[in-house]
Amino acid sequence: EWYDTYSGHRITAERAAALNASGLIPYCAMEIKDCSFNEPRRMDSTCNNPHYPSRGAILTPYHRLLPPQFSADGGLRRAKSGRPLPNARAVRVAILPDGRVSSEEFTQLLVNLAVVTLGDSSSIHDTVNYVTITSTCCQPGGDKDPRCIPIRVSPDDLHLRTSNVRCLNLTRSITYQSIGCVDDTVPQERINLATPMLDLSTLYGSEGYRAAALREGKGGRLKSEVFNGKEWPRGNGRVCINNQAGRGERRCHQAGDGSANGLLGLNIAIMWYFRNHNYLADQLSAMNSCWTDDQLFVAAKEINIAIFQNIVYYELMPTVLGYNYLVENGAIYPGQLHVDDYDETMEPRVSLEMILASRWFHVLQEGRMNIYDPHFKLVKQLAIVDFTLRTGALAVNDTIAGITRGTYLQACASNHKVIDPDMGERSLGRVQRVSDVAAADIMKNRDIGLPPYNEYRKLCGLPVAKDFHDLRHWMPQEHVEALYSSYEHVDDIDLLVGIISENPLPGAVTGPTLACIVTDQLLRWRKADRFWYENTRHPGAFYTRSTGGDQELERSQIAVHPRGRGGGDTTKTFATARELGEDKLPRSPYLHECNELTPVLVLPADELRAVARPLLRGDGLRLPLTTTGGTSGFKRSSPNIILYLTF
Numbered sequence: 001e002w003y004d005t006y007s008g009h010r011i012t013a014e015r016a017a018a019l020n021a022s023g024l025i026p027y028c029a030m031e032i033k034d035c036s037f038n039e040p041r042r043m044d045s046t047c048n049n050p051h052y053p054s055r056g057a058i059l060t061p062y063h064r065l066l067p068p069q070f071s072a073d074g075g076l077r078r079a080k081s082g083r084p085l086p087n088a089r090a091v092r093v094a095i096l097p098d099g100r101v102s103s104e105e106f107t108q109l110l111v112n113l114a115v116v117t118l119g120d121s122s123s124i125h126d127t128v129n130y131v132t133i134t135s136t137c138c139q140p141g142g143d144k145d146p147r148c149i150p151i152r153v154s155p156d157d158l159h160l161r162t163s164n165v166r167c168l169n170l171t172r173s174i175t176y177q178s179i180g181c182v183d184d185t186v187p188q189e190r191i192n193l194a195t196p197m198l199d200l201s202t203l204y205g206s207e208g209y210r211a212a213a214l215r216e217g218k219g220g221r222l223k224s225e226v227f228n229g230k231e232w233p234r235g236n237g238r239v240c241i242n243n244q245a246g247r248g249e250r251r252c253h254q255a256g257d258g259s260a261n262g263l264l265g266l267n268i269a270i271m272w273y274f275r276n277h278n279y280l281a282d283q284l285s286a287m288n289s290c291w292t293d294d295q296l297f298v299a300a301k302e303i304n305i306a307i308f309q310n311i312v313y314y315e316l317m318p319t320v321l322g323y324n325y326l327v328e329n330g331a332i333y334p335g336q337l338h339v340d341d342y343d344e345t346m347e348p349r350v351s352l353e354m355i356l357a358s359r360w361f362h363v364l365q366e367g368r369m370n371i372y373d374p375h376f377k378l379v380k381q382l383a384i385v386d387f388t389l390r391t392g393a394l395a396v397n398d399t400i401a402g403i404t405r406g407t408y409l410q411a412c413a414s415n416h417k418v419i420d421p422d423m424g425e426r427s428l429g430r431v432q433r434v435s436d437v438a439a440a441d442i443m444k445n446r447d448i449g450l451p452p453y454n455e456y457r458k459l460c461g462l463p464v465a466k467d468f469h470d471l472r473h474w475m476p477q478e479h480v481e482a483l484y485s486s487y488e489h490v491d492d493i494d495l496l497v498g499i500i501s502e503n504p505l506p507g508a509v510t511g512p513t514l515a516c517i518v519t520d521q522l523l524r525w526r527k528a529d530r531f532w533y534e535n536t537r538h539p540g541a542f543y544t545r546s547t548g549g550d551q552e553l554e555r556s557q558i559a560v561h562p563r564g565r566g567g568g569d570t571t572k573t574f575a576t577a578r579e580l581g582e583d584k585l586p587r588s589p590y591l592h593e594c595n596e597l598t599p600v601l602v603l604p605a606d607e608l609r610a611v612a613r614p615l616l617r618g619d620g621l622r623l624p625l626t627t628t629g630g631t632s633g634f635k636r637s638s639p640n641i642i643l644y645l646t647f
């Protein structure tokens with residue numbers, strides 16, 4: 001059957017053929033084979049909800065928390081007065097001048113985990129596109145090019161006044177309208193080039209044929225090769241345009257999507273999950289010698305995804321938004337059991353606000369990259385932005401190990417109202433002479449028609465500012481002044497600008513408006529994904545397994561149980577296998593053709609730590625996660641899979 005990517009409706013084969021003839025497939029339509037409740041998660045994420053097969057797939061639309069706002073002629077939103085909004089670069093420099101202040105609490109791991117989270121569910125760092133699609137936006141007539149929204153730089157710009165740079169190249173997002181799937185009578189809607197789930201599609205791929213090419217075909221493993229004693233994905237991709245051949249930088253990995261070779265932080269985090277997949281497959285294979293490649297692959301993949309989802313919910317997000325805030329809002333649960341809150345009426349989408357507002361994380365990005373030797377001696381300090389699309393550098397001298405150590409040992413930037421000069425002036429490295437990611441972030445809020453900051457405060461039930469003076473209740477005075485001198489009216493302020501300016505919530509790194517937007521998304525991810533690791537409505541569901549009534553043991557053990565309950569169960573929480581009666585568990589049609597009555601994998605607490613260890617395998621880390629060595633949210637153990645990232 002064929003489905004329209006934008007509406008999700010079924011279309012005729014004739015219509016699909018016509019779209020194909022116009023070169024509009026895969027963007028405008030997708031073919032989906034019949035769904036079954038008894039099959040595992042599909043690579044392209046179709047059939048996540050078998051009643052609506054296209055939901056959750058790549059190339060589907062984003063969600064909007066509020067309807068878009070464009071000017072009357074369909075252009076960028078204007079100020080209340082009807083005049084253009086203030087220049088994005090000028091606003092950026094006013095609220096976030098270039099500067100370096102290191103966090104006293106958090107390491108680069110926070111930003112690396114954040115980027116892999118966002119990057120997995122949205123094509124955020126489709127770096128190849130950003131740098132190669134259009135580099136002509138600043139040339140004469142560039143601003144008339146529909147693909148362009150260049151940013152002007154004033155001659156008195158704080159950081160660029162001594163240069164001759166007066167314009168920053170910037171391309172628009174790809175929409176259904178710009179591709180030609182939908183006509184211009186409806187407002188521009190962006191296409192999500194990734195699956196909107198937290199499903200490690202960055203690693204595993206989101207198109208069936210491509211995903212199959214990544215598999216070894218035996219042992220449930222992903223294709224790999226050993227280079228200098230370490231395991232690496234194979235591949236000779238051409239996107240690594242910044243590889244320095246003269247320095248022996250040749251690797252360019254074949255992985256789920258292009259972003260796995262993109263930004264350094266994303267690149268190495270994907271490598272951790274890559275190595276972890278093969279580690280898990282080997283463990284499972286040793287325990288279940290009769291399993292087929294498919295059985296091993298699916299089980300290893302789902303465990304890997306479960307680890308990823310658990311880290312995001314119980315390690316990363318409590319650190320950024322505050323643990324209590326997330327519990328109060330139902331994004332995580334303090335109890336011991338898995339909570340199944342799957343809601344089949346919820347559409348699996350990522351909100352545009354989540355993606356656009358999460359550009360706030362750029363503030364925390366440190367520009368320098370410390371490389372440590374195995375004795376944790378600092379050997380080098382490099383510029384992170386020069387390592388985008390440069391996978392080859394990771395393997396030379398096992399640099400990935402040195403960077404991983406740096407990820408754990410080095411502080412990230414502090415949320416101290418400055419941005420690292422490399423992010424502010426050269427975020428695209430050598431590819432573009434000047435590029436200001438934070439100004440691009442503000443401009444992209446407008447490109448996509450996000451309503452102003454105050455409207456989101458209202459949506460979130462937060463006090464709304466009637467005038468600039470009111471902002472003083474939740475922003476530092478110097479920010480209120482910067483906003484007052486930039487915007488004509490308090491209702492004009494861009495969402496991201498307001499978010500960057502807010503004071504953080506207690507116990508959190510971010511303020512309440514971003515916390516509200518991200519929490520909405522956390523609920524969406526867990527409730528709308530039938531294969532969410534805590535959910536029971538699929539045949540490969542995980543079960544906590546009893547081993548004799550000891551509460552402590554029950555909590556610390558998790559079995560990847562061969563016999564999930566299948567579709568349609570509405571039980572609220574997971575029962576332990578004992579409570580449920582093991583023999584009553586239906587047989588999983590895809591995992592168990594052998595060892596039917598034997599639990600697949602039981603991981604006591606010690607081994608659970610070992611599940612996290614391969615994320616850093618070969619790097620020999622014994623380091624605190626925070627630079628101060630104190631406890632951060634990362635160290636808190638979760639009630640589900642217990643992951644100690646310090647061991």
Ligand code: HEM
Nearest residue numbers: 111114115118123124355358359361365384427437440444
């Ligand atoms: C060296 C580090 C980084 C660099 C050089 C970088 C650079 C960029 C660039 C060039 C863009 C696209 C700008 C545009 O044309 O619109 C972007 C978008 C984005 N980045 Fe980063 N980034 C970095 C780190 C991070 C981190 C740590 C996060 C954490 C979440 C992050 C989240 C995002 C998001 C959410 C977007 C928006 C994408 C969208 O609208 O689809 N980035 N970044």
